Amino acid sequence: DDKVTFYEAVGGEETFTRLVRRFYEGVATDPVLRPMYPEEDLGPAEERLRLFLVQYWGGPRTYSERRGHPRLRMRHFPFRIGGEERDRWLAHMRAAIDDLALPPEAERMMWDYMVHAAHSMVNVPEET
Numbered sequence: 001d002d003k004v005t006f007y008e009a010v011g012g013e014e015t016f017t018r019l020v021r022r023f024y025e026g027v028a029t030d031p032v033l034r035p036m037y038p039e040e041d042l043g044p045a046e047e048r049l050r051l052f053l054v055q056y057w058g059g060p061r062t063y064s065e066r067r068g069h070p071r072l073r074m075r076h077f078p079f080r081i082g083g084e085e086r087d088r089w090l091a092h093m094r095a096a097i098d099d100l101a102l103p104p105e106a107e108r109m110m111w112d113y114m115v116h117a118a119h120s121m122v123n124v125p126e127e128t
C-alpha cells in the first residue's frame, strides 16, 4: 500500500513538532488554561499531544504504545472544560496551524478536526 498519509503529506514529525510547540507557547501564557495543567513543566503534555496527533493523522502509533487507547473525552473529565476553555484552546491551535503555512486544503482539514474535537471535549453545560 503506497498511499501517502496525511501525516506524511504535511511534512511528518517535524510539522507536528512545530505545531504543538507553538500551541504550548500560547498555553504557557494563557491565564485560564495554564493553571489547568497539573505539571509545572508543560513538556510532557506537549509530547503527549504531539504523539496523539501524529498517530491520529496516520504516523507512528507511539501514543497508544505508551498511553493505551486515547479515550480523550474520559481523560479530560478531571478538567473543567466549558465554552471559554474550548475557545482559548482553539485560538492557540489556530495560531499554531497558521504558523505552519500548509496548503489550504490540508490546513482546512486539520482545523476542521480540531474544531470538532475541541467541541466534543466540553464537559460542563454551555454558558452560551
Ligand code: HEM
Binding pocket: 033, 036, 037, 038, 044, 045, 046, 048, 049, 052, 067, 072, 075, 076, 079, 081, 085, 086, 089, 114, 117, 118, 119, 121, 122
Ligand atoms: C491532556 C486540556 C482539548 C488532546 C490534557 C490536559 C489538559 C488538557 C489540562 C492534561 C495535561 C497532560 O497531562 O497531558 C484541554 C482543554 C481543551 C482540550 C482545556 C479544550 C477543549 C483537547 C483536544 C485534543 C486534546 C481537542 C485532541 C485533538 C489531549 C491529549 C492529552 C490531553 C492527547 C494527553 C492525554 C493522555 O495521554 O493522558 N488536555 N484539552 N485535548 N489533551 Fe487536552
